[in-house]
Amino acid sequence: MNITLRMAWRNLWRHKRRTWLTVGAMIFSNLLLVFMISLQFGSYRMMIDNTLQSYIGHMQIQREGYNDNPKIRNSINAIIPLANDVRKKINSNRVAARGVAFAMASSEQRSFGLQIVGVEPEFEVNVSSLPGLINKGKYFSHINAKEIIIGSILARNLRVSVGDELTLLGGGRDGSFAAGVVFVTGIFDSGIASVDRSMAQLPMGYFQSLFGMGSHGHSIVVNAKDLTRVSVLQNKLTDIIKNNNKLVVLNWEILQPGLKQAIQADMASAWFMYAVLIVLVAFSVLNTQLMSVLERTREFGTMMALGAKPSRLGRLVITETFMMSTIGLLVGAALGYVLTYYLTIVGFSYPGMEEMAARFNLPDRMYPSISLLSIFLGPGIVFVFSLLASLYPALRLFFLQPVSAMKAV
Amino acid sequence: MKSYLAVKAILTLAWRNLWRNHRRTLIMLAAITVGVWAMIFMTALMRGMVDDMLVNGIRDLPGEVQIHHPLYRDDPSINNSISMPSKKLLDILQSPEIKAWTARVRVPGVISSERDSRGVTLLGVDPETEVQVSFDKDSIIEGRFLKDSNDTGIVIGARMAERLETRLGKRVVIMSQDPNNNIADRGFRIVGIYKAKMASLEELYVYAAKKTVQKLLNMDNKISEIAITGENYRHVENWYARVKKTVGKKSETLAWYEADVYLGSMLKMMDGFVLVWVIVIFIALSFGLVNTLVMAVFERVREIGLMQALGMRPGMIMYQILMESFLLLVIGLMLGNVLAVISIVPLQDGIDVSGVAEGMEMMGTSSVLYPALELNDMVLANIIVIVLGFLASVLPALRAARYDPVEALGKN
Numbered sequence: 001m002n003i004t005l006r007m008a009w010r011n012l013w014r015h016k017r018r019t020w021l022t023v024g025a026m027i028f029s030n031l032l033l034v035f036m037i038s039l040q041f042g043s044y045r046m047m048i049d050n051t052l053q054s055y056i057g058h059m060q061i062q063r064e065g066y067n068d069n070p071k072i073r074n075s076i077n078a079i080i081p082l083a084n085d086v087r088k089k090i091n092s093n094r095v096a097a098r099g100v101a102f103a104m105a106s107s108e109q110r111s112f113g114l115q116i117v118g119v120e121p122e123f124e125v126n127v128s129s130l131p132g133l134i135n136k137g138k139y140f141s142h143i144n145a146k147e148i149i150i151g152s153i154l155a156r157n158l159r160v161s162v163g164d165e166l167t168l169l170g171g172g173r174d175g176s177f178a179a180g181v182v183f184v185t186g187i188f189d190s191g192i193a194s195v196d197r198s199m200a201q202l203p204m205g206y207f208q209s210l211f212g213m214g215s216h217g218h219s220i221v222v223n224a225k226d227l228t229r230v231s232v233l234q235n236k237l238t239d240i241i242k243n244n245n246k247l248v249v250l251n252w253e254i255l256q257p258g259l260k261q262a263i264q265a266d267m268a269s270a271w272f273m274y275a276v277l278i279v280l281v282a283f284s285v286l287n288t289q290l291m292s293v294l295e296r297t298r299e300f301g302t303m304m305a306l307g308a309k310p311s312r313l314g315r316l317v318i319t320e321t322f323m324m325s326t327i328g329l330l331v332g333a334a335l336g337y338v339l340t341y342y343l344t345i346v347g348f349s350y351p352g353m354e355e356m357a358a359r360f361n362l363p364d365r366m367y368p369s370i371s372l373l374s375i376f377l378g379p380g381i382v383f384v385f386s387l388l389a390s391l392y393p394a395l396r397l398f399f400l401q402p403v404s405a406m407k408a409v
Numbered sequence: 410m411k412s413y414l415a416v417k418a419i420l421t422l423a424w425r426n427l428w429r430n431h432r433r434t435l436i437m438l439a440a441i442t443v444g445v446w447a448m449i450f451m452t453a454l455m456r457g458m459v460d461d462m463l464v465n466g467i468r469d470l471p472g473e474v475q476i477h478h479p480l481y482r483d484d485p486s487i488n489n490s491i492s493m494p495s496k497k498l499l500d501i502l503q504s505p506e507i508k509a510w511t512a513r514v515r516v517p518g519v520i521s522s523e524r525d526s527r528g529v530t531l532l533g534v535d536p537e538t539e540v541q542v543s544f545d546k547d548s549i550i551e552g553r554f555l556k557d558s559n560d561t562g563i564v565i566g567a568r569m570a571e572r573l574e575t576r577l578g579k580r581v582v583i584m585s586q587d588p589n590n591n592i593a594d595r596g597f598r599i600v601g602i603y604k605a606k607m608a609s610l611e612e613l614y615v616y617a618a619k620k621t622v623q624k625l626l627n628m629d630n631k632i633s634e635i636a637i638t639g640e641n642y643r644h645v646e647n648w649y650a651r652v653k654k655t656v657g658k659k660s661e662t663l664a665w666y667e668a669d670v671y672l673g674s675m676l677k678m679m680d681g682f683v684l685v686w687v688i689v690i691f692i693a694l695s696f697g698l699v700n701t702l703v704m705a706v707f708e709r710v711r712e713i714g715l716m717q718a719l720g721m722r723p724g725m726i727m728y729q730i731l732m733e734s735f736l737l738l739v740i741g742l743m744l745g746n747v748l749a750v751i752s753i754v755p756l757q758d759g760i761d762v763s764g765v766a767e768g769m770e771m772m773g774t775s776s777v778l779y780p781a782l783e784l785n786d787m788v789l790a791n792i793i794v795i796v797l798g799f800l801a802s803v804l805p806a807l808r809a810a811r812y813d814p815v816e817a818l819g820k821n
């Protein structure tokens with residue numbers, strides 16, 4: 001063992017209580033950071049997944065300008081062949097074409113203005129969770145069926161159930177008057193009130209003929225295997241559509257800017273809190289190391305008189321901090337891991353969370369998501385700032401005069 | 410007199426001891442100051458956000474207390490309408506605690522220009538009272554708000570006008586359902602365009618005059634809801650109970666915290682957050698605090714032994730250490746409080762967070778954040794720091810008091 005290491009280690013335990021208190025501050029902060037960051041990662045992931053999977057998807061191919069101005073005329077020509085082409089080129093079935101229109105839906109007793117979405121029954125199941133959430137009736141029989149599926153609250157409000165008729169009245173793409181009668185074939189219950197209250201889907205073929213769309217549609221939803229692969233796939237798609245300069249590929253961050261921004265806002269406030277914790281730990285380390293340097297002034301003076309260079313003493317002080325920080329890092333990360341792991345199994349909840357969760361499409365209990373990053377990010381930063389905090393005490397040694405130092409009390 | 414002298418002596422000793430090692434004291438003070446500042450600053454920001462969320466939310470709910478048909482909230486249809494307030498209810502609505510009330514027709518409909526159509530919520534309002542309860546007249550950016558309950562114009566949001574490719578003075582058609590499920594439609598001239606604090610609302614609400622809408626939808630003098638606003642949304646209980654009792658079981662009377670449990674839970678959650686945050690920061694501080702005291706005692710073992718040998722009682726020694734801790738905490742708290750106030754005051758005009766406006770909207774707040782410095786929160790933070798700080802100092806203080814004078818004097 002290197003002599004500096006050994007000296008540093010022994011120096012640390014000359015003041016057991018002080019060392020443990022300093023390490024304790026690190027462990028406390030690290031434990032908290034691991035827990036908070038894992039919880040954050042977990043809830044963001046769930047928030048994104050739950051919000052995107054019901055409808056929006058990871059990416060959409062749209063006509064340029066449609067996202068800002070979703071008018072029925074801003075459509076893509078020959079959308080189904082294009083969707084087929086995309087499917088072939090990226091070799092994935094998580095691709096589905098859609099059309100969107102507004103119509104007044106009337107049952108015998110009620111009428112509501114609704115956004116009506118035309119979908120490809122065969123592929124919609126791969127990009128959206130709604131088809132799987134049908135708890136009454138079934139999904140569309142074929143792409144030209146005069147059938148509609150609606151949310152559970154909407155069904156209740158329209159006073160309809162499976163097999164009933166709905167009349168749709170609206171404006172077609174060509175400015176014509178769109179009117180048609182469809183049968184409710186399925187009712188889904190997603191648990192998200194806004195979706196269950198307002199979502200209605202028609203099969204794409206019938207949608208196109210009802211709303212005078214011809215072969216047009218409004219978007220092609222493309223999902224990646226998971227969120228981390230979105231950008232790669234987006235590049236691929238951009239490449240595929242580059243011959244058609246009227247089309248764009250938009251990812252979820254643009255399709256649903258609120259989601260990303262809510263996460264950013266939450267991140268900002270969370271990092272403010274983390275920063276405060278980290279600064280407080282740094283103060284603690286600064287205090288401890290400064291004290292430990294000051295009380296050893298005579299000792300350091302003697303060592304310098306014996307030929308030790310200030311840089312060596314500085315290294316010694318930094319090594320001491322390094323050791324403390326390492327203990328803090330390892331113990332904090334380990335305890336944090338244990339706590340967080342436990343919570344990934346039993347879940348985590350606090351009063352008021354249920355209401356909050358419902359607002360952000362989260363389940364009632366949160367499950368942190370553990371990864372190397374979530375475990376080591378916080379403790380890693382604490383580690384770095386602890387080392388930085390010990391720089392001042394270490395640098396002071398360079399101004400030490402051996403003779404006067406040896407005389408210090 | 411004697412105790413006064415003792416306190417004075419302890420105070421002087423503690424004060425001087427603190428500054429014997431001014432570096433350590435300053436670092437600790439800096440830590441406490443930063444900690445306390447963070448406690449108060451963060452709390453004020455969060456409070457401000459929640460206040461905004463609540464004010465916006467309640468305005469949109471609508472009202473601090475609302476009266477609906479029992480089925481309306483689940484099924485906001487014209488069939489679930491109620492009558493205008495009875496004579497008895499009117500009497501209560503005149504009482505001084507109630508600032509304003511308004512009655513609305515609020516039904517789903519479709520708005521169409523020659524270019525496009527959209528689903529909207531059609532509000533039939535009494536303009537005079539509507540502006541007292543919910544609609545902000547300053548939000549009109551073009552044209553005017555409705556004149557009276559018979560106005561035949563319509564006021565739509567700026568985003569909606571953009572979507573429909575229409576503008577002030579043009580006509581739009583409103584379609585909705587009458588009580589017999591006949592589709593009723595009527596042309597309206599756009600007399601005003603408003604810009605909402607939360608942009609998504611601009612696409613949701615269109616305002617027409619109440620009587621005009623009632624006539625269009627053949628609903629006589631029926632309405633969808635009554636919205637009532639008092640002086641302060643935190644204190645609605647007093648008059649809410651009376652309103653609820655008078656309305657009876659036939660209609661549903663709800664206070665805002667019942668109507669939107671998310672909003673209702675926010676206040677409590679916020680209180681919880683403040684407490685947790687303050688305590689977490691305190692714990693992070695306490696390590697340093699205890700450390701400082703332990704060091705202070707350790708350095709002075711011989712001195713403490715000497716004082717004891719000279720007849721100072723262990724209790725006095727304990728008080729002295731506690732006093733040091735107390736002084737540290739009090740100075741740190743003062744600095745922290747001052748810093749917090751100084752940093753919050755310039756932000757009173759609002760912090761622009763429009764970069765994440767749509768995210769804030771998801772949470773229910775607008776894109777300008779107004780920090781809300783509340784006395785309660787400051788007091789809470791200060792009390793927690795003093796009380797817990799004192800408790801954390803007891804252990805090192807007790808240790809100091811327990812030294813054996815002979816042994817302590819012999820220490821090097």
